[in-house]
Amino acid sequence: MKTTSGKISNIQNSILGKIKLIGEKIILLIPQKNNVYSKIQIISNNNKITNSKKIIQVVDTSIFKSGDIIQVEPSGKITFLYECNSDSNLIFITNLCNCSCIMCPQYEQNKENFYERNEKLISMIDSKTEFLAFTGGEPTLIRDEFLALLNLCKSKLKKTKIEILTNGILLSDIEYVKEIMLINHPELSFHIPLYSDISSIHNEIVGSEGFYKTIKGFYNLAKFQQIIELRIVIHKQNFERLPQLAEFIYRNLPFVSHIALMGMEYQGNAMNNFDSLWIDPYDYNQILKETALILNQRFMNFSIFNHQLCVLDKSLWKFSRKSISSWKNINIKECNRCNQKDNCGGFFSTSKSHYSSHINPITELKVSK
Ligand code: SF4
Known part of the structure; x- marks a missing residue:
């Protein structure tokens, strides 16, 4: 924020x-x-x-x-807490979490109650707001407050799409999913990370035995035909098996609406574990190309988030999106000479200067995406 x-x-x-x-x-x-x-x-x-x-x-x-x-x-x-000109506003539900991901940018674990603040916040938000994200910590952990805030959004923000950023573990409980469905919010979507097709690799990354529960969470939401985005943050621990993960998703989770292949933000735990996470995105271009090919050939809907165009192979540009929240998206001085500044994913201001060593302004007169 x-x-x-x-x-x-x-x-x-x-x-x-x-x-x-x-x-x-x-x-x-x-x-x-x-x-x-x-x-x-x-x-x-x-x-x-x-x-x-x-x-x-x-x-x-x-x-x-x-x-x-x-x-x-x-x-x-x-x-x-809310910016009227932004399309990436979020409601921070709790700082508690049932995982401790090695690359988590939020690493505080003190229990703080944001419920009253969030109640007031939702009441003040412009009813024409298009999107709001529920995030944390893990928003589903404080079940009663989470459900109450969803209900409040349904009554106060009738036209606002609510994006729930969750690790999906608690959604393995079908009764909990039913409770969410009973709210009957017309514009919900769930954004759930899966970091590997191998359970032990995923569990190591999230610091919890969550893999099979998260998978069950995907299936429980699919039973109710929910909109699900599957998120993969790419780093040194998981980049090598991205093509296998793409194949796994196609075979086991073909109902997901969108797959986000995401670049890292180096903040919080990610900075503490920098050496075991950092890989220059330029160095996984070939693997990203293979992954994109697998997903594209199978008509899976996917995008590449948080990457700079000059670092990506040109064949991947059409999948790249500007996804970093406006309040923390910056360009660096090299970008001033670049003619793709408006299309580029940009940089996390929070990631200090941990950027690819292949930043290279694009100066060709015409570039076809
Ligand atoms: S030079 Fe900057 S604006 Fe241009 S593609 Fe690279 S990172 Fe993006």
Whole structure:
């Protein structure tokens, strides 16, 4: 989530509010009881404070848009929980998880209850929002809260597609899946990782004996004809068997709607385990080509996420998507000379400078994708 910091005056507790621009003024509307809102103004650091009113001062006021929802901490930390101009907004359900993936970018395991915050957040989100992702941790772990938030989305955000990012382990319980189905949300999809066709390799990567439960989760969702995206994050531990994994998916999970072949984000646990994970994406081009061929020949719907075009073999460009969330997608200085900047997957700002050593601006006049 996008964050910034400010100078907070006369605010003692964490607050959640929605930005409203009124002329030149930036107002934070904070919901109180009975549809009443209190207001706090956000001003530039250059302005002097002349009274003891609650106020937030920031360096750059232009980052706030009408409709954004932010959380402000007494420390001055400002987190954008919802951005009206983004199509990659998410609801962070819990930081608890039943896996400990070697490449997990979220590695905090302190139990925090985000339920009340999320309830308020969903109530404030623009009802025209097209997509929202439920993520964590593992969102299905706090069953009652997860189901309650799904219900709330169904009633408040009738047109919003909800993407559930889950490891699928708890969905091996058919009764749980039935409970989700009983909510009868019209626009759900499930995004589940599978890292290998070999159970022990997958389990080693996720730090749990989850393989067969995840597979059962896939089947339980398929019984209810759910939209399922299968996600494969590619790294040193699993890249060699990508073609076998593609074959496995075709033979055992042909009902998945989409397969995402994803580049790594180096943050959290991924940084702690950097040496056992890092492989230059350029070095698995041939294997990615083989994998793409297998999937394409079998009419499986797939995409390549989080990769830079100049690193990918040209035959793979048509499968590449711009998939990194806008708030953490950057280009580097080499990209300034590139004519494919608008089509390129870009870089994770969170991955520091752990990028391929084959970044090479594309300067050909015409490039056919
Ligand atoms: S030079 Fe930059 S923008 Fe161009 S393809 Fe490579 S990574 Fe993408």
